[in-house]
Amino acid sequence: MQVETKIEEQIQTLLNNTIILNRRYLDDEQLQRVEQFKVLKEIFDVDVRDKEIRELSSHFAPMFRQDHPVHLSVYGKTGTGKTVTVLYLLNLFHSLCLKKGVEMKYIHLDLSTPKPCFRALNDLACLLDAAKRYKKGISLDELMGRIEDRIKSYTGYFVLFVDEVDHVRTDLDSFLKFLVKRLPQTIPSRLILVFSSNRLNWQENIDPRIKSFLKMNELFFAPYNALDLQKILALRIEKALNPKMVESGVLEKIAAVSSRNHGDARKAVELLSKSAQMAEKEGVPITLDLVDRAYDEIERDKYAAMIKSSPKQLQAALYSILSVPPSSHKPMQTGDAYNAYSAFCGKVGLRALTQRAFSDIVSELDMYGFIQARILSHGRYGRTKEIAVKLPPEVVLKIKHVVLLEFDLNPLARF
DNA sequence: TGTCCACAGGAAATACGGGGGT
DNA sequence: ACCCCCGTATTTCCTGTGGACA
Numbered sequence: 001m002q003v004e005t006k007i008e009e010q011i012q013t014l015l016n017n018t019i020i021l022n023r024r025y026l027d028d029e030q031l032q033r034v035e036q037f038k039v040l041k042e043i044f045d046v047d048v049r050d051k052e053i054r055e056l057s058s059h060f061a062p063m064f065r066q067d068h069p070v071h072l073s074v075y076g077k078t079g080t081g082k083t084v085t086v087l088y089l090l091n092l093f094h095s096l097c098l099k100k101g102v103e104m105k106y107i108h109l110d111l112s113t114p115k116p117c118f119r120a121l122n123d124l125a126c127l128l129d130a131a132k133r134y135k136k137g138i139s140l141d142e143l144m145g146r147i148e149d150r151i152k153s154y155t156g157y158f159v160l161f162v163d164e165v166d167h168v169r170t171d172l173d174s175f176l177k178f179l180v181k182r183l184p185q186t187i188p189s190r191l192i193l194v195f196s197s198n199r200l201n202w203q204e205n206i207d208p209r210i211k212s213f214l215k216m217n218e219l220f221f222a223p224y225n226a227l228d229l230q231k232i233l234a235l236r237i238e239k240a241l242n243p244k245m246v247e248s249g250v251l252e253k254i255a256a257v258s259s260r261n262h263g264d265a266r267k268a269v270e271l272l273s274k275s276a277q278m279a280e281k282e283g284v285p286i287t288l289d290l291v292d293r294a295y296d297e298i299e300r301d302k303y304a305a306m307i308k309s310s311p312k313q314l315q316a317a318l319y320s321i322l323s324v325p326p327s328s329h330k331p332m333q334t335g336d337a338y339n340a341y342s343a344f345c346g347k348v349g350l351r352a353l354t355q356r357a358f359s360d361i362v363s364e365l366d367m368y369g370f371i372q373a374r375i376l377s378h379g380r381y382g383r384t385k386e387i388a389v390k391l392p393p394e395v396v397l398k399i400k401h402v403v404l405l406e407f408d409l410n411p412l413a414r415f
Numbered sequence: 416t417g418t419c420c421a422c423a424g425g426a427a428a429t430a431c432g433g434g435g436g437t
Numbered sequence: 438a439c440c441c442c443c444g445t446a447t448t449t450c451c452t453g454t455g456g457a458c459a
Contacts, residue, residue: 379457
């Protein structure tokens with residue numbers, strides 16, 4: 001057989017076995033806003049999120065009769081489509097307003113990563129083109145003033161979509177105070193605030209004086225059920241994958257697993273994506289078994305990815321805790337962990353924090369789920385947090401590996 | 416019943432690093 | 438180039454605490 005035909009055949013079989021035809025549809029980050037909306041529209045067209053869309057529409061309807069809708073608070077866990085649904089509708093209203101001659105614009109303030117009040121305001125100012133990006137060194141008042149100046153000349157409806165409000169860490173109060181009390185009084189436009197949050201109780205510990213000013217409608221996004229997820233996944237498969245290489249039942253399985261565990265559409269698509277990648281690498285169709293393995297892998301990588309993007313101190317602390325040899329008779333206490341941590345800091349040349357600060361880090365690690373920490377009293381033997389690690393051994397190894405790399409140490413040259 | 420361990424965790428003080436004003 | 442101001446991170450200082458043990 002000719003070499004050329006051999007190669008051609010080889011390429012042909014590879015092409016036939018290709019699973020991912022359009023990678024971009026497996027990752028929303030890579031899609032343009034317009035494309036996202038298109039995908040979304042198709043999903044909405046099959047009646048997913050129907051109720052929420054109706055409610056949103058009726059909430060904003062007063063705009064079209066020159067009335068003033070109240071503020072809105074949208075609840076829902078991550079991946080339930082809060083952001084994307086609200087944005088889609090705002091976009092729709094925008095063009096509708098344009099058609100009807102109603103002045104309206106909207107701003108999407110994305111706080112998906114936790115940030116302090118200052119950052120949030122700065123981001124808002126950037127979106128409005130009212131200020132450059134500052135790191136520090138400018139007062140909150142100054143920022144607020146600039147934001148106001150920027151929109152002073154605008155008189156139409158002004159929708160401010162604050163995504164994940166509860167992520168404003170230090171002083172959510174002053175942030176809200178500005179938005180709720182100060183801004184509406186100083187600018188001529190009709191301000192409509194839309195908040196989203198994944199916690200139902202985010203308003204619980206805000207200043208009651210602000211709270212009373214904040215008259216809001218509420219809207220709840222329930223996690224997707226298996227049926228919704230099936231529709232969403234089906235669309236992605238159709239757009240991104242070679243349907244011949246997806247075994248029957250895979251779609252249903254991913255939908256079932258995802259709805260049972262979290263009801264998060266993004267994670268469901270991620271699982272699909274991971275399965276497809278693994279299948280392609282192995283040159284086999286996506287099977288049910290492969291989905292299981294992809295699921296395990298995602299679970300394993302989750303922690304490593306999280307610690308990789310964390311501050312150095314957190315990394316050092318976690319590594320030290322994971323490195324303390326477990327002794328069956330005595331659980332680890334804060335003191336033990338702190339000793340290990342200071343030793344590690346000495347080794348890698350990191351300035352060690354005080355025990356007080358370390359204690360806060362331990363609580364943080366507990367919050368993120370890396371470790372289990374609970375306060376326990378041993379009578380005259382003191383009162384302390386007891387630290388337990390409940391991660392599977394492979395994950396522990398992987399985390400330690402990642403952290404060592406972060407500290408420019410060769411993980412293999414330890415012995 | 417009182418003591419005292421080994422911290423927890425709140426509050427205030429201080430350090431830091433950066434930007435504006437001059 | 439200098440100083441001052443700001444927000445944030447960390448330290449310092451402190452009071453509180455559940456229960457085993459004497």
